[in-house]
Amino acid sequence: MCGIVGIVANSSVNQAIYDALTVLQHRGQDAAGMMTCQDGRFFLRKSNGLVRDVFRTRHMQRLHGNMGIGHVRYPTAGSSSEAESQPFYVNSPYGIALAHNGNLTNAKELAEEVFNTDLRHINTTSDSEVLLNIFAHELGKQGLQLRPEDIFDAVRRVHRRCRGGYAAISMISGMGLVAFRDPHGIRPAVFGKRETEAGIEYMVASESVALDVLGFELERDIAPGEAVFIDLEGNIFTQQCADNPNPRPCIFEHVYLARPDSIMDGIHIHKSRMRMGQKLAEKIKRERPEHDIDVVIPIPDTSRTSALELALHLDVPFREGFIKNRYIGRTFIMPGQQERKKSVRQKLNAIDLEFEGRNVLLVDDSVVRGTTSKQIIQMARDAGAKNVYFASAAPAVRYPNVYGIDMPSADELIAHGRTDEEVAEQISADWMIYQDLEDLIACGKEGNPELEGFDCSVFNAEYVTGDIDQNYLDAIDAERNDSAKEGAKPKVDAVIDMHNDDTE
Numbered sequence: 478m479c480g481i482v483g484i485v486a487n488s489s490v491n492q493a494i495y496d497a498l499t500v501l502q503h504r505g506q507d508a509a510g511m512m513t514c515q516d517g518r519f520f521l522r523k524s525n526g527l528v529r530d531v532f533r534t535r536h537m538q539r540l541h542g543n544m545g546i547g548h549v550r551y552p553t554a555g556s557s558s559e560a561e562s563q564p565f566y567v568n569s570p571y572g573i574a575l576a577h578n579g580n581l582t583n584a585k586e587l588a589e590e591v592f593n594t595d596l597r598h599i600n601t602t603s604d605s606e607v608l609l610n611i612f613a614h615e616l617g618k619q620g621l622q623l624r625p626e627d628i629f630d631a632v633r634r635v636h637r638r639c640r641g642g643y644a645a646i647s648m649i650s651g652m653g654l655v656a657f658r659d660p661h662g663i664r665p666a667v668f669g670k671r672e673t674e675a676g677i678e679y680m681v682a683s684e685s686v687a688l689d690v691l692g693f694e695l696e697r698d699i700a701p702g703e704a705v706f707i708d709l710e711g712n713i714f715t716q717q718c719a720d721n722p723n724p725r726p727c728i729f730e731h732v733y734l735a736r737p738d739s740i741m742d743g744i745h746i747h748k749s750r751m752r753m754g755q756k757l758a759e760k761i762k763r764e765r766p767e768h769d770i771d772v773v774i775p776i777p778d779t780s781r782t783s784a785l786e787l788a789l790h791l792d793v794p795f796r797e798g799f800i801k802n803r804y805i806g807r808t809f810i811m812p813g814q815q816e817r818k819k820s821v822r823q824k825l826n827a828i829d830l831e832f833e834g835r836n837v838l839l840v841d842d843s844v845v846r847g848t849t850s851k852q853i854i855q856m857a858r859d860a861g862a863k864n865v866y867f868a869s870a871a872p873a874v875r876y877p878n879v880y881g882i883d884m885p886s887a888d889e890l891i892a893h894g895r896t897d898e899e900v901a902e903q904i905s906a907d908w909m910i911y912q913d914l915e916d917l918i919a920c921g922k923e924g925n926p927e928l929e930g931f932d933c934s935v936f937n938a939e940y941v942t943g944d945i946d947q948n949y950l951d952a953i954d955a956e957r958n959d960s961a962k963e964g965a966k967p968k969v970d971a972v973i974d975m976h977n978d979d980t981e
């Protein structure tokens with residue numbers, strides 16, 4: 478779940494893209510990058526690190542042009558080397574750059590095809606570089622002067638070749654921006670516009686919150702399978718390019734990934750999370766009508782919205798018992814288990830008097846590896862809680878994700894192969910309650926009844942692309958589990974910027 482952004486404006490876009498990337502930082506903390514275009518030339522800055530650390534004044538000054546794309550990365554394929562930070566660039570045809578959120582499930586086969594059949598070169602192990610080369614190859618079949626229909630034909634062929642989750646924003650030198658979403662719309666993308674004295678400007682981004690903050694008005698989501706082309710004059714063209722679009726956006730965006738102030742596939746994430754709290758309160762009342770919960774305490778940040786609603790519907794006081802260090806980022810999207818563990822303790826601290834002698838219900842949005850819940854329950858006990866109950870606004874995460882969330886290994890998931898009682902034992906909770914999957918789906922659908930369903934594979938092992946078998950899951954487990962990643966840490970930092978002027 479990386480963050481992507483693209484803007485076609487009437488003045489320099491570097492600052493706007495920087496600002497948008499800071500708003501999307503919660504989608505990727507490992508690397509950041511920006512590529513702009515002026516007079517047919519590209520300018521690139523990308524590196525490992527947070528947005529504020531990657532872009533210094535000297536880099537910003539080199540990012541010329543009124544069109545650009547940006548990326549914040551949370552790796553789900555390849556390595557975490559700087560060389561795999563995004564955007565990626567290919568020279569032919571035209572000069573094309575691409576920023577990708579998601580994960581291709583047939584990246585290996587495609588990489589071979591790209592080399593053997595398309596006669597193109599892939600230089601990294603990133604699936605995003607594969608996606609770019611497929612798009613470039615398909616565009617190369619068109620003429621020198623690209624018309625919108627040529628671009629849409631190329632995207633149609635991309636959809637026929639690529640499988641998995643992908644929301645992508647591509648920049649074609651001297652022509653404009655192209656954004657597209659896979660036929661299931663697993664990963665999100667929206668677009669909007671801003672009127673200026675010099676004319677209309679367009680922006681595409683992973684989440685609507687980036688548009689809000691930059692003063693763009695949300696037009697709508699890019700539909701699953703659809704492509705959007707914005708030319709340099711600010712004209713916009715859209716077309717459905719999938720043979721069989723079948724909308725199934727990732728429900729984990731609602732649970733954890735997205736910011737609550739975003740609207741995704743027509744659904745207010747904030748409201749979806751509120752409904753999760755309400756449904757979970759109803760389940761608690763059904764299962765434990767005589768409960769003895771004295772206080773509901775959220776585990777900051779993401780669970781706050783649902784925890785507050787849960788407390789209201791349970792008619793139990795809600796208290797902020799853990800204070801979050803605002804300078805520490807999200808722990809779940811950190812690359813290694815050691816870092817994640819250490820970070821929970823640095824990030825959250827208990828206010829003892831909210832726990833002393835009470836039966837507390839801790840609420841989190843989800844329990845994945847159990848890193849957070851284990852430590853937090855211990856902290857609650859150390860702070861003097863009598864009984865510690867634990868509620869998860871999502872169902873038990875039991876299966877790997879293959880579409881752009883880094884959960885490659887079933888064995889690392891605390892609920893894999895375990896009952897709710899066994900999970901409670903593992904995290905040392907006195908009682909554990911999970912949301913039911915039907916309820917979670919209902920929380921999303923209520924916001925957009927036209928949506929037929931979601932990708933819920935981490936909860937039910939039903940992979941919407943239909944191409945995932947045990948061999949595939951075993952292979953990504955072997956490649957990407959925590960110990961494999963530990964051994965594959967990049968050893969050197971490389972500078973991989975591209976700029977064409979010698980003015981510093």
Ligand SMILES: O=P(O)(O)OC[C@H]1O[C@H](OP(=O)(O)OP(=O)(O)O)[C@H](O)[C@@H]1O
Binds near residue numbers: 733806841849
């Ligand atoms: O079971 P785990 O493997 O620990 O993963 C789940 C936890 O990780 C996330 O928090 P995170 O700190 O990433 O972000 P947040 O501040 O947005 O809640 C999520 O909100 C849960 O708290």
Ligand SMILES: NC(=O)CC[C@H](N)C(=O)O
Binds near residue numbers: 550580581
């Ligand atoms: N989280 C993502 O969307 C990752 C994009 C891409 N697969 C990468 O690893 O860079």
Ligand SMILES: [Mg+2]
Binds near residue numbers: 778780
């Ligand atoms: Mg959390």
